[in-house]
Amino acid sequence: MDSIKTVKNSTLLKADMLSVTFGRLKAVDNIDFEIQAGELFGLIGPNGAGKTTIFNAITNTVPISGGSVRFMGKFIHGTKPHEVAKMGVVRIFQSATIFTKTPVLVHIMNGLHCRSTTTYWGALLRTPSFKKEEAGNRKRARELLKFTNLECVEDQPAGSLSWAQQKRLMLATALSVDPKLILLDEPIAGMNADEIAEMIELIKTIRTNGITTIVIDHNMKVMMNICDRMMVMNFGQKLTEGPPETVAQDPRVIEAYLGSSKNDQSQ
Amino acid sequence: MQPRTIIFLALGLMALVIPLIVKSNYWLYMLTILGIFMILVSSLDLLYGFTGLASLGHAAFFGIGAYCTALFQLKFGFPFLVSLIIGIFLTTLFSTLIGWPMLRIRGPYFALGTLAFGTIITIIIHNWDELTGGVSLSGIPLLPKVELLGLSIDFASKRSYYYIVIFSLFLTILIIRRLMDSKIGRAFESIRENQDLAVALGVNSLRYKLISFATASAIAAGAGGLYANYMGAIEPEIAGSHMSFNLLVMIVVGGPGTITGTIIGPLLLWFVPEFLEAAQAYRPLFFGLLLLLVIIFMPMGIAGRIRAIDPRIDRWIP
Numbered sequence: 181m182d183s184i185k186t187v188k189n190s191t192l193l194k195a196d197m198l199s200v201t202f203g204r205l206k207a208v209d210n211i212d213f214e215i216q217a218g219e220l221f222g223l224i225g226p227n228g229a230g231k232t233t234i235f236n237a238i239t240n241t242v243p244i245s246g247g248s249v250r251f252m253g254k255f256i257h258g259t260k261p262h263e264v265a266k267m268g269v270v271r272i273f274q275s276a277t278i279f280t281k282t283p284v285l286v287h288i289m290n291g292l293h294c295r296s297t298t299t300y301w302g303a304l305l306r307t308p309s310f311k312k313e314e315a316g317n318r319k320r321a322r323e324l325l326k327f328t329n330l331e332c333v334e335d336q337p338a339g340s341l342s343w344a345q346q347k348r349l350m351l352a353t354a355l356s357v358d359p360k361l362i363l364l365d366e367p368i369a370g371m372n373a374d375e376i377a378e379m380i381e382l383i384k385t386i387r388t389n390g391i392t393t394i395v396i397d398h399n400m401k402v403m404m405n406i407c408d409r410m411m412v413m414n415f416g417q418k419l420t421e422g423p424p425e426t427v428a429q430d431p432r433v434i435e436a437y438l439g440s441s442k443n444d445q446s447q
Numbered sequence: 448m449q450p451r452t453i454i455f456l457a458l459g460l461m462a463l464v465i466p467l468i469v470k471s472n473y474w475l476y477m478l479t480i481l482g483i484f485m486i487l488v489s490s491l492d493l494l495y496g497f498t499g500l501a502s503l504g505h506a507a508f509f510g511i512g513a514y515c516t517a518l519f520q521l522k523f524g525f526p527f528l529v530s531l532i533i534g535i536f537l538t539t540l541f542s543t544l545i546g547w548p549m550l551r552i553r554g555p556y557f558a559l560g561t562l563a564f565g566t567i568i569t570i571i572i573h574n575w576d577e578l579t580g581g582v583s584l585s586g587i588p589l590l591p592k593v594e595l596l597g598l599s600i601d602f603a604s605k606r607s608y609y610y611i612v613i614f615s616l617f618l619t620i621l622i623i624r625r626l627m628d629s630k631i632g633r634a635f636e637s638i639r640e641n642q643d644l645a646v647a648l649g650v651n652s653l654r655y656k657l658i659s660f661a662t663a664s665a666i667a668a669g670a671g672g673l674y675a676n677y678m679g680a681i682e683p684e685i686a687g688s689h690m691s692f693n694l695l696v697m698i699v700v701g702g703p704g705t706i707t708g709t710i711i712g713p714l715l716l717w718f719v720p721e722f723l724e725a726a727q728a729y730r731p732l733f734f735g736l737l738l739l740l741v742i743i744f745m746p747m748g749i750a751g752r753i754r755a756i757d758p759r760i761d762r763w764i765p
Contacts, residue, residue, distance in 0.1 A: 239647060241643070241646075241647075260651070261646045261647070262646045262649050262650055262651045262652070263649075265646075265647060265648055265649030266649045270647065270648065270649075271647055273643075273644065273647075277641060277643070277644050278641070278644070279636070279637055279640035279641055279644065279645075280640060281636075281640060282636060282637070282640060286633060289633060290633050290634075290637045290645070290648055290650075291648050291649075292630075293630055293633065293634055293637075293648060293649055293650055294648070294649030294650070296630045298629055298630045298631070300626075300631060300658065302629075303625055303626055303628075303629035303630070303631050303632075304622060304625050304626065306625065310629070314629070317630075353648065354648075357648055357649060
């Protein structure tokens with residue numbers, strides 16, 4: 181636990197006056213935020229607030245129109261999207277975006293891609309170093325299979341899994357990249373209570389293992405429970421930021437979620 | 448040993464003993480061309496079945512390989528094997544240069560781009576008479592007799608050429624299998640399944656598409672070289688869009704991403720019509736009808752349909 185504390189209080193991700201515009205729409209409007217290493221950071225706000233666009237900006241899959249994002253001091257824009265993953269930033273997409281035909285174990289091994297050093301000729305000639313690495317990859321994939329409780333479906337194509345299993349498979353695949361920062365876009369949407377509890381346990385364990393996490397979700401109860409800090413967005417702007425208790429009391433947040441209370445007062 | 452491997456090895460063994468039973472030169476000729484087609488179709492399958500890139504210009508690389516191999520023998524008097532290797536090397540280089548801009552475009556645009564590329568290559572071969580002989584390039588030398596350890600092997604004979612082709616086919620399948628069972632093949636499949644997710648997991652999509660494209664082109668060029676020396680004469684049409692289209696139909700009908708598919712496709716769409724001499728005129732109709740039926744009733748191709756019957760059958764279909 182000491183090691184986790186030492187990595188804490190160092191900035192892992194920093195956004196400065198970040199803006200993303202689509203035509204005239206300001207999807208993300210001049211937002212600043214900082215995420216500390218080891219933190220579990222929540223991103224909440226109504227639909228269309230710009231939460232997923234922030235993930236897109238962090239992974240550099242959408243062009244930034246202003247400001248910057250820095251990961252471990254390095255500017256994200258200017259690096260290619262696949263290099264962002266290699267730097268240690270992995271995301272899980274909102275809908276269960278998976279490789280549907282790929283068997284579960286191989287699916288997880290896909291995430292080990294950028295940590296493998298296999299060469300073309302190594303694969304063709306089956307060199308000892310290739311065999312060793314493949315065995316290592318298989319072992320690691322099995323560990324993650326166990327961690328996400330998917331051992332029973334190891335050989336099945338990913339598309340045949342249940343919704344919750346697919347979400348867990350994506351989590352395992354993302355973890356196999358050995359990320360420093362993991363971005364979860366609605367990890368518990370569409371799940372029943374048991375499945376939600378299982379996913380929350382996984383997210384908590386990931387945090388205990390020292391992986392910084394940013395979560396987007398609409399389930400306020402869960403978000404309040406798991407997040408260290410959270411940021412509330414509305415119409416591309418930051419409403420407020422802070423520990424869950426403070427955020428929940430903020431009148432602007434209540435207004436954004438429950439509609440304008442000013443109208444009620446004036447009536 | 449996996450059931451699929453057993454079947455694969457059994458098929459390989461069958462291919463090896465066929466010439467001991469089949470004595471007719473005509474049949475050996477047919478089987479040899481079939482083998483060359485299988486190499487070619489396997490290479491396109493790496494691109495289409497495994498990486499998800501529908502190329503409508505794959506025959507161009509077959510043609511470039513065939514012409515390079517033939518011309519290095521005819522113009523410079525190089526031996527066959529040297530010419531073949533130069534042909535494969537030049538085609539790979541060329542495909543990388545073409546793939547670099549082309550593989551950035553996705554879906555139908557890639558298909559159209561490769562279609563245009565194939566047409567351009569055919570026109571160039573057609574019109575560069577002094578080098579390519581225009582409508583036909585003939586006089587490609589036969590392979591020599593080789594004295595090895597007191598044994599005299601006549602590589603020009605139908606039977607030895609058959610074995611050369613079978614060996615090449617085996618090598619092709621081995622290369623593709625080994626690539627697919629590695630980080631490289633997994634990257635190919637991840638791009639086919641969902642490119643955005645593959646990139647999010649750190650796969651350099653352009654790089655791996657290029658690797659797939661160049662490998663497929665190299666194998667196609669090898670098949671082209673084998674074809675040129677077997678036929679003794681080649682025409683620009685072997686690089687054309689019609690040929691490319693037929694290759695793609697063979698995979699779609701046979702079953703993408705399976706060894707069985709690369710056997711069924713050429714067998715059904717080249718071997719059978721070629722054999723049924725009378726059906727020549729109706730071949731396009733046969734192609735069209737078969738393609739239509741397969742797309743509607745077997746979207747995974749014939750091999751894919753057989754696999755889907757039952758998991759127990761699936762394990763036995765390579």
